[in-house]
Amino acid sequence: MNTPGTQAHHLDGVRILDLFAGPGGLDVAAHFLGFKSIGIEWDQNACETRYAAGLPTIHADVSVMREKRFHEIPTSVDVLAGGPPCQSFSVAGNGVGRRALDTVEEFIHRLVEGEDEAKIDEELHALGDPRTALVLEPLRWLLKAIETEGRDPYKTIVLEQVPAVLPLWEVYARLLRGGEGRLRGVKYEAECWELKTEEFGVPQTRTRAVLVARRPGDGAIKPLEPTHLPFDLHRGKRNAVQTDMLPTESEIPEREQWLSMAEALDAASRLKDSSVDVSRLRTRGDLTFFVVSNYGSGGDPKNRGRRLSSEPAFTVTGKVSRNKVYTDDAAYKADRYDRFTIPEAGVLQTFPHNFPWSGNDQAQQVGNAVPPRLGMHVLGRALRGDAPSDEELAAAGTWPSVPRTTTEELRLLGCGDQSQCSPESHKVTRPLRKPAP
Template identity: 35%
Template sequence: MSHIATEDSPPARFRILDLFAGPGGLDVAAHVLGHEVTGIEWDKGACATRSAAGMDTFQGDVRHYRAAFFPRAQVLTGGPPCQTFTVAGHGAGRRALDQVLEYIERLHTAVRPENEQGWREIFHTWRQISEELRRREIEAKEVRSEKRKVEEVRSAKRRAMKNRLEHLGISADSVKKIMKQLRAPQNVDSPDGEFMVLLKEFSELSDELDKLKDKLEEFGDERTGLVLQPLWWVIERSRRPGSEPYQAVVLEQVPAVMPVWKEYAKVLATLGYRTGTQLMHTEEFGVPQTRRRAVLMARLDPTASPTGLAPLPKVPETHERYRPGGSSAQSSKAGRADPLPLEDQKDPCISIKKALETARSVETEQSVKKDLPERPAFTVISNYGTGGDPEARGERDYDAPSATITGKVSRNRLVHKGTNRDLSEFDRFTPTEAGVLQTFPVEYPWRGNDVSQQIGNAVPPRLALHVLRHVLEPELGRQEVDDRMKLAVEELLTWKQPAEPVRIHRHRDLKGHQLARRHPLPLTPEVSGP
């Protein structure tokens, strides 16, 4: 795997540990920048992709590992799977967020120097939180079982209502319309008494199902514990006797997680880190896609007091923000009415058309070329609704950046631009194209089941390039940054799949691993304490 060569002194190389590593979006960016990365990932399909891409990987649950198992890791990264946190209102999402923030505050209290708590007391706080989460998971499992039973009965009632309508001789179109109205049963009117009894029972089951869903969100499920894992790993490396703190931390997730990252930042400041949080619009960093990510960045600065730490500067945008109704072709440096100084000007955001044309220009195998077909001008019709209407599908023309690439990207329709007429062929994005729109290399070797989900959940590598460079190489001057990023983007595009896949590690493979201690602690309750 090639690395970047520069005429100046090469930047420092870091050993990175990537939690919840996915198919390797951050990893491939880190490799292009010259860093060593080891990921932990539980999903079998994502691990198969990582193996084919040559990414060093431990397969398993992050909770079955500890920071102490990887003492040579210098940087911690990750994107923990998070439940939906709703910061507005008083619903289950808000309560789940409050619960996570309360756990973070308990950990923060434990590590504050003025509280004079030693490692055993800090570890005891974590064990208490872990036990509370374990009990809640057990209760949540029982609620999920009850929810499945209610769903089965509710489905049976739905089938019975449909059968009753058909028995009454109602037309197929009318039956379909009535069944759609079940989302708002007060709008359904039928003179048939038997149908109305079924509708009442169906509505009661729907209400019960909503309550069970709210209860599940309050329990927080396993993702509540997972979102706390990176913080605990940083605390363990910072406070456990004999450990050395990580030099840097980079975490990213959906915008709803920003309140969590801001509380994380307070704890990391107490531990001696300069921190920064940033809501990043991916098209402003050369990703041909409108997507927002909440990013936490931290760099160790043990020389300053927590109250005197200046925040990390934001990652500078390189491209313009996408404005609906326009296209990338309509925006240019030369076309500004009030041109900015040359050093502050940004490139136009990258369109679907431009991204796919650039990918087709890369020299690669014919088997890859066939997954990058040429098409006439097209519009992408999303699998998702828009404006709160599930029937109103979002649309994006090919000369604009893509809408957010999700796990349902394979269901998006491609139609002739300005029409609802499907293309005669190639009316869906191929996995290679979806990966390109997520800024993965053209030759990235997607493997396993549900590749679309892997791509949709991944960190866009080009976004990762900007964040990692910014956090790990703060000493570079502006021209050095521009030169380095130009080379990095080129290498990312032309990255080649290794000739042979690498072996995926299991927990037993810790002994002798490059990031591990010589004799790693066995994973048993007896030695899982301080």
């Protein structure tokens, strides 16, 4: 395994290109599986976290990198990965992407068929939320590699998004299997799934749409095998008839119980030099608490959901720091609450307890990331054909120390001298919000 802090040549042996890399969920997963990655990320705060963690990074806009700086991507890269921003497709977003799924599917076909990309971009921007167009970027990067002399098609592609995007991943999969148009006969084995994070040992309920594609030769892509039981989101709200219709644990292939918040946080707090201290949440020695969500449920913003410490967390979002944590009902009645710290929120996402969160908007960084443990299962299946070992998963609880010199070198690599990036690198080709009137 390569230790980030000891790499003299940061781009040597890089295999994975992580588009929209964020603070490094997929990169952390790759590291613990023994693969080296480089990420493209335009948010300076997420880049600072990546530099501190020793993760090779290019601080730039993904579209600009593809259009103007594609030659800077190491030729050793043979895996394309990414999770395009999901707000326009997410249930928590304004839903523009969900309403535009059919339109975006049409754009996917038009790209492969070779229509003028400038016209496609113009029409995409008219959809209402410019981030919707970002779901096309992985396809554009693949086409760029195929059409660039001296480059080979990526051997493996791994994409993830919110469940609403699964129909688009299925379109991707069909096109990748066919190899028509601008794909120039380049074909892939491709499969997509909807995965529940708690079924892979992540102590939160979160569902992701995942696509895995790889060039023929390694056999069919087998589905990921869950390691843990699913969590019933509707517990306590079912009548007897509904409950009888659910499969019993004996009817589900042998798996471990889902991991609870208390188990994950307690285990992290016991690691050497742990950044997690949950003593404030202990009552008579037991780690018992409950969390009241920042979001309403059942369509009622005042109806805040509640999770016990013996259950998985709610989906960790960028608003995780707004969730209220109570030690007991007395504290709830008196409105005496606590908040999860950034290291604790990171652990609920399965980042190492000592991951060096840096920069501003750290809660947003945590919430935007792919859970590394889920990433280990997906990348393990895509790149090796198997699940991460118990030893690899155990090692993933602690991040290796990264010397300050490595952080400074990576900042120079990603941002240029004294963090002065080329202005063109940060030309955001799609405005994030409408300007004020």
